[in-house]
Amino acid sequence: MSKHHHGMVSTTLKSHETLELSRKLLLGLIAPTLALVVLVNLLPQIFAITLSTTPTGVIAAIFTLYALGLILLRNSRFLPQAMLIGLAVPLSGIALIYANGVIALIFAPIIVFFTLLACRGRYALALTTVLVLASAAALFLGSGELALPYSVRILAVALALIWPLHTLLSSEGWSSEIRIKALSQLFLVLALLEIFVFANVATAAERIPIAILVLTLASFWWLFRKADRQFSLIKARLFALFISVLFGAAILNSGFAPAMLVPLFSLMLYLALPRTEALFFSIASVLLGSHAYFSMTNSAQYLEPLFMRWLPLSFIFIAVMHQMSILLAKRSAETKQSAESAVSDLLIILAMSLVSLILLTVIHHGFDGHLRQFPLAQEDINVLTMNAFAWLLITWTSSSFLINFRRLQRKQVELERMTQRADLTSIQLELATRSAGMGVFQHNLATGEIITNSELKKIFEVDPEAEFGRDQMMSKVHPQDRERLGEFRKLHTAQQRTGTVEHRILLSNKVKWVRSTLSFEKNSKGETITSIAIFDISDLMERELELNSAYDGLAQAGIGIEWIDATTGAYLKVSDQLAQMHGMSVEEFEGLHIWDVDSVHTRENSAPFLESLIENGVTKITTRHRKRDGSEFPVAVDIIYEAGSSPILVVFVRDLTEQLEQNAQLEQALKELEQRRDRQAQMFSIIGHELRTPLASIRMMYDALNLEQQQPYGAQIVQTHDSVMEILNDLRVVVQPERAKEQNISVDSPAHAVERTLGSMREWLATQGFVSHLSYDLRATTSVELNAGALRQIITNLVKNAAIHSGGTDGWVTLKGSIDADTLNLCIDVEDNGLGIAETKRAAIFEAFGRGDSKAEGTGLGLYIIRELTDLLNGQVSYFESDRGGAGFRVVCSLAISTQGSVAPTELPDDTSDTDSLAGKRVLFAEDQLTLQLLTKSLLEKAGAKPTLASNGVEALMAYEAQP
Numbered sequence: 001m002s003k004h005h006h007g008m009v010s011t012t013l014k015s016h017e018t019l020e021l022s023r024k025l026l027l028g029l030i031a032p033t034l035a036l037v038v039l040v041n042l043l044p045q046i047f048a049i050t051l052s053t054t055p056t057g058v059i060a061a062i063f064t065l066y067a068l069g070l071i072l073l074r075n076s077r078f079l080p081q082a083m084l085i086g087l088a089v090p091l092s093g094i095a096l097i098y099a100n101g102v103i104a105l106i107f108a109p110i111i112v113f114f115t116l117l118a119c120r121g122r123y124a125l126a127l128t129t130v131l132v133l134a135s136a137a138a139l140f141l142g143s144g145e146l147a148l149p150y151s152v153r154i155l156a157v158a159l160a161l162i163w164p165l166h167t168l169l170s171s172e173g174w175s176s177e178i179r180i181k182a183l184s185q186l187f188l189v190l191a192l193l194e195i196f197v198f199a200n201v202a203t204a205a206e207r208i209p210i211a212i213l214v215l216t217l218a219s220f221w222w223l224f225r226k227a228d229r230q231f232s233l234i235k236a237r238l239f240a241l242f243i244s245v246l247f248g249a250a251i252l253n254s255g256f257a258p259a260m261l262v263p264l265f266s267l268m269l270y271l272a273l274p275r276t277e278a279l280f281f282s283i284a285s286v287l288l289g290s291h292a293y294f295s296m297t298n299s300a301q302y303l304e305p306l307f308m309r310w311l312p313l314s315f316i317f318i319a320v321m322h323q324m325s326i327l328l329a330k331r332s333a334e335t336k337q338s339a340e341s342a343v344s345d346l347l348i349i350l351a352m353s354l355v356s357l358i359l360l361t362v363i364h365h366g367f368d369g370h371l372r373q374f375p376l377a378q379e380d381i382n383v384l385t386m387n388a389f390a391w392l393l394i395t396w397t398s399s400s401f402l403i404n405f406r407r408l409q410r411k412q413v414e415l416e417r418m419t420q421r422a423d424l425t426s427i428q429l430e431l432a433t434r435s436a437g438m439g440v441f442q443h444n445l446a447t448g449e450i451i452t453n454s455e456l457k458k459i460f461e462v463d464p465e466a467e468f469g470r471d472q473m474m475s476k477v478h479p480q481d482r483e484r485l486g487e488f489r490k491l492h493t494a495q496q497r498t499g500t501v502e503h504r505i506l507l508s509n510k511v512k513w514v515r516s517t518l519s520f521e522k523n524s525k526g527e528t529i530t531s532i533a534i535f536d537i538s539d540l541m542e543r544e545l546e547l548n549s550a551y552d553g554l555a556q557a558g559i560g561i562e563w564i565d566a567t568t569g570a571y572l573k574v575s576d577q578l579a580q581m582h583g584m585s586v587e588e589f590e591g592l593h594i595w596d597v598d599s600v601h602t603r604e605n606s607a608p609f610l611e612s613l614i615e616n617g618v619t620k621i622t623t624r625h626r627k628r629d630g631s632e633f634p635v636a637v638d639i640i641y642e643a644g645s646s647p648i649l650v651v652f653v654r655d656l657t658e659q660l661e662q663n664a665q666l667e668q669a670l671k672e673l674e675q676r677r678d679r680q681a682q683m684f685s686i687i688g689h690e691l692r693t694p695l696a697s698i699r700m701m702y703d704a705l706n707l708e709q710q711q712p713y714g715a716q717i718v719q720t721h722d723s724v725m726e727i728l729n730d731l732r733v734v735v736q737p738e739r740a741k742e743q744n745i746s747v748d749s750p751a752h753a754v755e756r757t758l759g760s761m762r763e764w765l766a767t768q769g770f771v772s773h774l775s776y777d778l779r780a781t782t783s784v785e786l787n788a789g790a791l792r793q794i795i796t797n798l799v800k801n802a803a804i805h806s807g808g809t810d811g812w813v814t815l816k817g818s819i820d821a822d823t824l825n826l827c828i829d830v831e832d833n834g835l836g837i838a839e840t841k842r843a844a845i846f847e848a849f850g851r852g853d854s855k856a857e858g859t860g861l862g863l864y865i866i867r868e869l870t871d872l873l874n875g876q877v878s879y880f881e882s883d884r885g886g887a888g889f890r891v892v893c894s895l896a897i898s899t900q901g902s903v904a905p906t907e908l909p910d911d912t913s914d915t916d917s918l919a920g921k922r923v924l925f926a927e928d929q930l931t932l933q934l935l936t937k938s939l940l941e942k943a944g945a946k947p948t949l950a951s952n953g954v955e956a957l958m959a960y961e962a963q964p
Contacts, residue, residue, distance in 0.1 A: 090115050090131045094138045101144020102151045103302060106309045108135055108158040109263040109317055116165050125166045132158045145302045153260035160189045160264055164271070174328040179271045180224050186268065187221035236272040240281060243268055247285060251292045256303070259289025259310065263317045275325045282318045286311070439534040443470065446527040459514065459536050461507050478504035478511065488645060489518065493530070496520045501645040502537065513541045559654050562589075566614060566647040569594040569606045581655055583627045599626045610649070614641055625653070633657050701935060747898040748786045750826055751776040751815050757792045758813065761799060770803035772811045779817030782824050784895040790872040797866050798830040798889050806834025808886050824895045826875075834886035842879055866891075919944030922963070926956040 090111045096104035115128045136155050139146065164182035171178045194214045220239075247265050250258035265285050269278035293307045439456030443449075450469055460476055462468050477485055481503040492499045498519045505512050517533045554561065560578025564571055571589045579586045582597065589597075595606045600623045613621075619639050624632045634656040642648050702717070758772050765772055795813065802811040814829045837845060846867045863877075866889075870877045875893025882888035923945045927933045933949050940947040948963075950956035 087118055094134050097135050098138040098142035099144055101139060101142060102147040103145065103305050105135065105139055105151055105154050106306060106313060108132065108154050109161055110313055112158050112161050113165060113320060116169055125162065128162050147302055149257040150260055150306065153257060156193050157261055157264045159193065160186060161267065163189055164267065168328065174325060183271045184221055184224035187217050187224065191217040191221055240269055240273050244281060248288060251288045255296055256289065256292040259292055262286055262289055262314045266318050266321055270321050270325055275322060279322055286314045437536060441473065441532040443530040444527055445530060456534060459534060460505065476505045476507065478506045492518050499645055513537045559652050562651045562653060564594060564649040564651060566610055566641065566649050569610060572648060578653055582625060583629060597625055599624045599632050613639060634660060745785050746788055747783055747900050748788050749781045749783055750786060750791065751780040753786065753788050753791050754795050754813060754815060757795045761796065765803055768803045770809060770811060772799055772813060774813050776815035777817060779819055779824065780815035780826065782817060783898040783900065784824050785898055786895055787872045790869040794866050794869050794891060802830065802832040806832040806886050808832040808834030812884065822897050824897055826893050826895060828891040829888060831882035831884050831888040832886040833884045836881060836887045837879065845879065922946045922948065924948050924956060924960055926950040926953060928952055
């Protein structure tokens with residue numbers, strides 16, 4: 001399986017686990033909420049209390065439908081969408097708060113928990129905060145009971161819960177580090193809320209207690225923010241005792257109102273204490289709140305329904321917190337073991353609570369009769385509260401004793417198993433090292449104790465029963481490798497760094513190659529243990545020789561190989577082919593360095609060069625090598641870096657001399673091809689000139705004879721003649737593109753230039769049944785330095801294409817400009833309402849001879865010429881589908897703004913201009929073509945002029961001088 005696929009599977013599994021966690025906790029919220037409906041409806045019958053159940057019933061009904069959806073869609077791919085539907089619950093809650101006030105607001109902490117579970121995305125934190133603020137707005141703007149002492153505390157609890165709960169659910173763990181982080185966030189939010197109360201709400205008498213509370217909360221925030229990852233249990237219990245005293249003092253001082261803080265108090269306990277202790281402390285806080293309620297003498301009308309919801313909702317919150325701590329602990333490596341025993345611990349607690357309840361019932365026999373009278377007397381309330389705390393204390397004490405006793409037994413059993421596993425691991429390690437052929441040498445640097453395995457002695461061919469220490473091992477190292485091995489050991493020991501080295505050992509009858517890996521670790525006493533893992537790599541070295549044989553095969557292909565020390569740049573060895581390439585022998589490379597052969601690098605810059613190769617991962621370069629006779633030749637180099645204690649570069653060298661000669665021949669061939677192309681262009685220029693001159697004469701004859709008006713073929717003949725002229729013009733651009741790209745810059749306005757172009761085409765477009773529309777903004781009229789001829793040709797070709805090939809009746813030319821400093825950025829769109837161009841043919845329309853689906857005649861050069869001409873405008877042309885139904889072409893270009901000021905639009909010549917301006921004038925005309933002489937003379941005489949003809953410049957000069 002690929003890494004990418006493995007990553008996708010891991011992500012999918014994690015996503016599934018996250019959804020299952022949210023689903024379980026959501027059901028944990030919903031199930032007891034349904035029980036709340038039963039509780040609220042049964043209690044009035046038991047205690048003869050009349051209270052409104054509408055808010056509770058509505059929310060519980062929504063919860064019921066939602067629970068059924070979560071159960072039915074457990075393994076469905078629609079589960080995330082179904083969970084998001086649960087956001088209807090907080091929205092319904094806001095509506096209920098608006099109508100019922102604090103009675104519905106009591107659900108706010110549960111709604112916070114619910115929203116964070118249903119929306120597990122990146123916006124969960126912000127969304128939950130917005131919902132709580134919306135609940136506050138609904139409370140203060142609605143018609144329900146405000147009950148400020150209670151509603152303010154409920155809102156504060158809801159806001160304070162959001163950040164830490166989001167941290168716990170998003171991290172999906174229950175480690176000490178995560179819980180400490182959540183606690184610090186909780187106290188920071190509380191401190192900020194108290195600062196708000198201090199600044200905006202508190203009276204003068206309340207400012208001092210609130211200031212002390214703010215300092216206390218800020219101190220706790222700083223304490224947990226600076227705490228280590230592991231918070232000691234003693235400190236945690238002292239913290240729990242401190243906040244319990246604060247909570248109890250608040251209850252005794254202010255009555256039932258502080259009991260609204262039970263969810264906040266419970267979250268603090270679960271984050272600080274083991275879950276069993278947190279459970280008992282949380283239940284104790286509910287008992288304190290209940291006592292405070294029943295001890296009230298003058299209770300408001302809304303307090304009874306508020307208490308009847310607060311009591312079960314507090315237990316619901318505690319139950320879900322307990323469930324969340326178990327589920328998250330199962331996913332945290334630090335607390336996974338304790339989480340696995342949660343079920344058995346819960347059974348012990350339930351058993352002890354039942355035993356203590358039976359014990360207290362027996363001791364206070366008959367007291368249950370007092371409970372049937374409501375409201376309870378103060379004395380009965382006190383007795384009931386004391387019995388509840390006694391039940392809680394007995395259950396806690398007995399459960400803690402049995403749970404700790406059970407855990408101690410499990411630890412003893414686990415210790416015995418660990419001892420057995422350690423012995424088994426030692427045996428398995430010996431077997432594993434033996435099967436892997438790995439020799440192990442361990443040396444305790446503090447005590448000097450040495451441990452070796454049998455495989456090490458086998459590698460060094462030592463008697464298994466003989467002592468084998470460091471000195472004996474070093475004595476068998478090859479003499480040529482001892483100094484290098486000693487430096488390696490000294491360096492890595494000083495740095496306590498793991499490293500690997502390959503060296504030889506000299507035995508009685510042979511030489512072995514071994515690979516030694518040196519590592520360091522601390523034992524339980526903090527003593528440093530040096531470990532050396534040794535493998536026999538003699539077979540690997542033999543395979544390396546076989547690899548060298550493969551390198552020789554490369555040499556036959558003309559590729560030389562060299563091995564270079566990556567640290568010093570020294571040649572370790574070279575292949576015969578490489579030596580032959582340099583006109584040297586293999587032995588002559590001994591003692592040489594890279595700078596002795598590579599003419600580009602010197603002794604000074606070789607080291608940085610090698611380092612850059614390794615760091616940047618460069619594998620291919622081109623350089624020049626030096627032969628023994630001093631001549632140089634170009635080479636292509638492929639580099640492979642082999643890391644290790646002695647890193648080397650394996651370099652494959654290929655002589656580029658022959659390739660460069662072939663490149664030179666190819667370049668010469670291209671040059672000759674270019675010359676042939678120039679001759680062809682010159683020939684076309686001559687042929688074109690010879691064709692254009694008689695064609696121009698013929699055109700003048702057409703005009704003189706008014707051929708277009710003669711039926712039946714006159715107009716067709718003129719049109720065919722003009723088509724031939726256009727083909728000649730297009731072919732000139734293709735064959736001589738440099739002529740088309742000759743710069744002819746003038747100062748002009750793009751909008752006015754386009755307007756003149758379209759004006760000159762108006763009559764021709766009318767013959768085609770095509771109408772052009774022009775629009776432009778003010779910036780398009782800016783005077784710029786412009787190749788007006790190129791722009792005119794572009795507009796002409798695009799509009800003609802639309803008129804001839806589109807099949808439409810209308811074309812639109814739109815110019816829009818924007819000014820950036822001294823540059824006009826111009827966009828020209830030419831659109832029509834025709835058929836457009838098929839998507840399959842759009843890629844080739846700007847190529848020479850490329851055509852669309854048009855049935856009309858044409859050379860396919862128009863758009864190609866436009867693409868060439870847009871270079872003159874520093875722009876580019878592209879195709880787009882026009883909103884008008886047909887094709888659209890966009891020309892985007894950048895033009896330099898002229899410093900000569902604005903240019904007035906040039907008026908188009910009037911076809912009805914005065915033709916008598918030449919009447920009576922004498923005109924000297926020189927032309928070497930007899931046909932043109934006669935045609936021009938006829939035209940001038942029709943205009944009333946008196947022409948004098950000359951065949952060349954000399955005759956014209958003589959005729960001029962002969963004039964009186």
